[in-house]
Amino acid sequence: MLLKDKVAIVTGGSQGIGRRIAIVFAAEGAKVVVAARNLARLQETVDAITEKGGRALAVQTDLCDEKQIEHMVALTIKTFGVVDVLVNNSGVAGPTVSVADTDLGQWNETLAINLTGSMLCAKHVLKHMIPRKCGAIVNIGSERGRTGDGKSGSPMRASYACSKAGMIALTECLSTEVGTHNIRVNCVTAAAVRGERIVNVFKHQSEATGVSFEELMSKMVEDYSLRRAVEPDEVARAAAFLASDAASGITGQTLPVSCGIHVIF
Numbered sequence: 001m002l003l004k005d006k007v008a009i010v011t012g013g014s015q016g017i018g019r020r021i022a023i024v025f026a027a028e029g030a031k032v033v034v035a036a037r038n039l040a041r042l043q044e045t046v047d048a049i050t051e052k053g054g055r056a057l058a059v060q061t062d063l064c065d066e067k068q069i070e071h072m073v074a075l076t077i078k079t080f081g082v083v084d085v086l087v088n089n090s091g092v093a094g095p096t097v098s099v100a101d102t103d104l105g106q107w108n109e110t111l112a113i114n115l116t117g118s119m120l121c122a123k124h125v126l127k128h129m130i131p132r133k134c135g136a137i138v139n140i141g142s143e144r145g146r147t148g149d150g151k152s153g154s155p156m157r158a159s160y161a162c163s164k165a166g167m168i169a170l171t172e173c174l175s176t177e178v179g180t181h182n183i184r185v186n187c188v189t190a191a192a193v194r195g196e197r198i199v200n201v202f203k204h205q206s207e208a209t210g211v212s213f214e215e216l217m218s219k220m221v222e223d224y225s226l227r228r229a230v231e232p233d234e235v236a237r238a239a240a241f242l243a244s245d246a247a248s249g250i251t252g253q254t255l256p257v258s259c260g261i262h263v264i265f
């Protein structure tokens with residue numbers, strides 16, 4: 001088991017990729033805290049884990065509120081004694097709109113949840129990881145946020161892409177700060193992952209660009225070497241590896257789980 005007896009916080013564990021991460025981590029032996037706003041959906045994740053004999057806790061948390069994050073981390077320590085792993089998975093798709101038409105409120109909300117919320121979760125778990133001199137943080141980024149290789153530009157998606165580019169910068173900066181405390185920080189960048197979120201993103205992109213939904217979907221698949229979208233489990237397994245001692249020599253890195261994307265979607 002990759003994560004035997006580790007205590008892991010997974011933000012956004014109420015659905016989608018975050019739920020898969022929580023379930024895979026529990027199957028790998030971790031005690032899991034899932035944090036998001038919708039308590040009923042968080043509880044469904046906890047039930048799925050406990051039905052299989054695992055241990056999990058749901059903590060209602062809005063990442064836009066630092067006090068709630070502090071409370072969530074405190075409850076993790078109270079319940080399980082320590083925190084070994086943080087997976088910063090919560091994130092919203094943000095608006096599909098040109099920069100010229102961007103509403104500041106929507107821009108700020110996307111950055112607040114996707115990037116600032118992740119930074120604050122890291123800040124509060126580090127208070128417990130640094131004295132123990134161990135820990136792993138895995139940030140869930142996106143291929144839309146990859147920079148420096150000419151692949152990050154996607155029309156109408158600036159707020160999301162900037163928030164996810166920020167996750168890579170956060171990963172790299174933080175890894176240099178906490179390495180001497182034996183804490184590792186890495187990022188998984190996913191391309192389009194099969195599920196409700198990506199269907200909605202492509203619907204909005206279709207409305208904004210006039211290109212049909214079907215054309216966008218088939219173009220996406222053509223641009224991936226494996227000719228398919230990523231499975232949620234594939235992101236979860238990459239996160240489990242980076243969170244585990246099997247990745248003990250890896251920090252400050254970005255691991256694409258992209259089915260071999262060669263053109264940005």
Ligand SMILES: NC(=O)c1ccc[n+]([C@@H]2O[C@H](COP(=O)([O-])OP(=O)(O)OC[C@H]3O[C@@H](n4cnc5c(N)ncnc54)[C@H](OP(=O)(O)O)[C@@H]3O)[C@@H](O)[C@H]2O)c1
Pocket residue numbers: 011012013014015016017018035036037038039041061062063064089090091092093113140141142143189190191192193194195197198
């Ligand atoms: N789906 C893809 O194709 C894809 C590709 C690349 C990267 N990603 C990234 O992978 C992560 C998960 O994506 P997904 O597809 O699973 O999305 P999703 O199904 O929309 O789930 C998003 C999660 O974020 C939580 N969340 C949203 N706002 C929050 C807030 N203010 N405070 C706390 N939690 C909040 C949601 O829970 P509540 O609403 O209950 O708060 C939910 O659990 C995201 O960071 C996303 O950007 C996804």
